[in-house]
Amino acid sequence: QVQLVQSGGEVKKPGASVKVSCKASGYTFTSYGFSWVRQAPGQGLEWMGWISAYNGNTNYAQNLQGRVTMTTDTSTSTAYMELRSLRSDDTAVYYCVRESAYGDYIVFYYWGQGTLVTVSS
Amino acid sequence: DIQMTQSPSSLSASVGDRVTITCRASQSISSYLNWYQQKIGKAPKLLIYGASSLQSGVPSRFSGSGSGTDFTLTISSLQPEDFATYFCQQSYSTPRTFGQGTKVEIK
Numbered sequence: 001q002v003q004l005v006q007s008g009g010e011v012k013k014p015g016a017s018v019k020v021s022c023k024a025s026g027y028t029f030t031s032y033g034f035s036w037v038r039q040a041p042g043q044g045l046e047w048m049g050w051i052s053a054y055n056g057n058t059n060y061a062q063n064l065q066g067r068v069t070m071t072t073d074t075s076t077s078t079a080y081m082e083l084r085s086l087r088s089d090d091t092a093v094y095y096c097v098r099e100s101a102y103g104d105y106i107v108f109y110y111w112g113q114g115t116l117v118t119v120s121s
Numbered sequence: 122d123i124q125m126t127q128s129p130s131s132l133s134a135s136v137g138d139r140v141t142i143t144c145r146a147s148q149s150i151s152s153y154l155n156w157y158q159q160k161i162g163k164a165p166k167l168l169i170y171g172a173s174s175l176q177s178g179v180p181s182r183f184s185g186s187g188s189g190t191d192f193t194l195t196i197s198s199l200q201p202e203d204f205a206t207y208f209c210q211q212s213y214s215t216p217r218t219f220g221q222g223t224k225v226e227i228k
Contacts, residue, residue: 045165045219046219047216047218106217108165111164114164
């Protein structure tokens with residue numbers, strides 16, 4: 001069965017960086033891409049970007065361009081999301097999502113358990 | 122970017138009620154619309170994809186409809202386990218934007 005296991009919660013100071021990992025199992029890692037989605041406390045869902053596990057191509061949300069980097073390590077079937085120059089409004093639960101295609105439709109069916117990143121001085 | 126607007130932002134309903142949530146896209150997205158349910162402390166769960174296709178394992182009291190810019194999620198008879206927050210998401214283009222959510226609470 002498909003599993004996505006994320007790294008543990010982090011507390012960071014403003015201006016620091018954080019790198020969240022997402023270890024995948026139960027399928028062929030390079031066959032699917034990953035999106036990263038975050039959710040600030042009590043707020044909605046924000047799509048951060050996407051990475052192909054096949055060739056590393058990325059597509060980042062405009063508002064995060066320059067601060068976010070998504071990578072994959074095919075040797076360990078792990079996806080990573082690094083966010084730099086952290087601000088207090090980056091405090092959120094960060095989810096990795098394995099994208100699936102149901103015919104023409106892209107769906108977010110497999111989600112990691114979430115990683116809480118707290119940015120506080 | 123395509124903006125997704127849900128209404129209402131919250132609602133109170135009783136067990137057995139019929140509940141309808143709407144989602145409007147800022148431009149046509151054909152039927153590239155997904156619905157998710159999220160309970161507190163959990164990751165979202167896929168309910169509906171392609172605007173009206175029920176994800177396997179999801180109870181048939183959930184249904185979706187619409188195309189173009191206007192969509193609805195209907196729960197035909199609300200059950201205790203349905204109290205949660207519901208999000209729509211467009212998969213027509215990136216960024217894959219979500220609606221702001223609709224919280225369904227117990228009356």
